[in-house]
Amino acid sequence: MSFPTNVIERIKRSLNKAKTREREITIVLKGQYKEAYELLEDSESAGLTPAIIGPPGVGKTLLCRYYALMTKRSFYWITLDESTRPSHLIGTFNPAVVLSKGWCLEAFEPGPLTLAMIEGGVFVANELNRASEYTQNALLEPLEEGSYYIPHLGRVVAEDTFFFIATMNPQELAGVHRLSEALRDRIHVWISLTYPKKEVEFEIVRANCPEYYLPSDVLERIYKVVELTRHNEHIVKPASIRSSIAIARLVAQALKNDTYDDECFVKIAFSVLSGAVRTKPGVRKDLLIKSIISEALKQCN
């Protein structure tokens, strides 16, 4: 199958753009993020494997990406779930090449873990505890020995600069999906990230809306709404920083268009939160979110 030339050109352009974007990371390295970054540095110096634990949207992957960028290494990551197999990490043999040339190096298409190992890059296993035990066990060897046996090819040994980071969701950690005892023992440092402090979250939101001007009272409102979801007993998954950013961007656009008022804020916050928040069973989500928004407005006014 052949693509038209303009499609190939566009794909090339897109690939280049992605490469440039990888080098531009907006991060606020303050408070808990600074501490976590330092711990990552210390863990690597001590030859230990760290895991970052935090609720979704606190910036775990971003921190890892930033770490890879700062240490000038390639960055590979994969998000694991029950359907992830070891071959998704290690790589596969192309059956067509195998049939024509046999089990040779040419037929092998390396996975992100193998690539990170041979390039000495940073590999992030997102949501590690969601993987099945079979896949989790496949990681024991790379973590312990820094090597992996690829059938028909032999053993691949990781470069010295290879660094493995796991990220996890704390809710999952206590529940049904848990890390196998063997893997848990091979993760040496557990770095916790929670929702950041008000000032840091303000900065993160501002940094992610560089093209807009956001007055502090608007930011205060946004933060209040998001914070109330984080302390509500009926909410299982509260709003993350991503939600703050989404509300902020929509509000900023409304400010720019001169259509911003209380009603507009309620509408924006409701539309963002109804997708971002997960409530306990039996709770009317729409009513709960509306009450949270009105409570936040009351507190801010």
Next chain:
Amino acid sequence: MQLSLEDANKFVLDFVSEFRKKTFSRHRPSTRQAISMSSLLSTIYFKRGYLTIDDLIKVAVITTPPPYQEEALRVALKVTSKSKEEKHVASQPLPALPTLAFPLSIILPMLLSLPAMVHKFMRKVWSKVSSLNETLNTTLSIRKGATTFNEKAHMTRGRLASTLRNARASGTTTRLYYEHKRVTKCIKDHGTTAYSGKSLSFKRGAALSTKLTDRMRDSKSLVDSLKHKVMAKVRMSKRKLSRELKVKGAYRMSDAPSLNAGPGENLLREWYELKHYLPAKVRRELKEIVRETLIEYINVYTKLLTGTNKIGVLPSHAVKPCESPDLLEYVDLEETIENLLSKCKRLTEITYDDLMMRVPERGNNAIVLLLDASGSMSGEKLVIMTISAAIMLRMFSEDEVAFAIFESDVFRVKDIDERVDLNEVIDELLELESLGGTCVSRALLWAEEQFERSTSDTRILVLLSDLAFYDVGEAEYVLNRMISNNIKGFAIVPRLSYNIMMASSIERLGVTIIEVNDWKDAVSYLCSYISSSYYG
């Protein structure tokens, strides 16, 4: 305070050994953790040139997995405070010996009175030690569980009887009582004439009678107070024993996932019985332990039932393109060749998608679980049904499952198209109260609604109840409608006690009744019943 690497290493060893001593903790720091702590502290030391106590505590916490970080913090604080004290003592200069500055005239009489003082002091110490020893012995005897509660109760009852016997034997009260009775009877029978002319005797008798009545009152109050004391002791020992059982339960759980904690006691039953009497903090902690154990048990038990492959309740095989090179063992050669021929592919063009594999897979079933939590389900029945429901939820996790709890009302826990974490469901189950009447018809209507939302062909209704329904007519009507709509009905009933009349009437409608003694039976019986009803 700046610390050296030597201090850090000492801290690591102390921390690990102290943590391992904690028998109630489910985490034992491994040698790997000790090494990690040491390496991390060394890194920080070489980076900064010194270490602080905060560094030690921080490293101890972050190298411990999250659920145990709070415990780690406590242990680290304890270890650091201990070493701080030791350091403080070591750094203090030894006090100089006191010089003899008093004249002999003062010291001599003091020296002479020393033996008496020593004797007095020793007596005090001895009495203190013996009382302490006694308390320790009582505590130990309760702790060891050498005497069970019943024995203890027997003992105290025996002690009460012997106290009463002694009081009777010591005699005064009883003798006085009988004397009083005899005299009163005499006075009554013979009247004053029997004692006529003997007014003095009569007067004496009357005085004696009053005296006796007073004494009787006194002795009665004495016996009452004794009785109260003994009862209080019984209650105290009972409380201590139950506390000890709880502790034992927690300890056993740390060894292996088991729901049988304490002699013949069920952990979940203990939880349901005790939860209202516990202080909030203990309740929270115990709930966490029960939940963890329950989840672990569910995981282990489900694995035992389902094995490592994906064969579920309704096993089936499907032929589909190969998803992953890991699954090459399932490649079906005939199907693959047929597929390649139909696509007219050359060998060099083959991809994994062209390889066809035959994999065992679970059928997509719609299952509605209805758990009865009415007043009649209290105790053992509720425990059996709760665990069964939790295991079924886990087992059918690949299927469409709806779950509701009912009594007079219906409490929706999980809709058929909803994704709910097992943790949350178990939380709800642990807060269950067996209260109210049993109105099943509304729950059945809800189940019917759930089935309507599902597109699955295999629809199964599982009723976990003792079938003591109030709304028999309505329930039968709805059940009949469901069964005629090709919904398979199963009622899991506790063999201990259930409404046989209702069971036979719904059995006539086509519902399979599964009697269970144990929650382990419930799930395995259900699986085999479902398989046999679909596959013969």
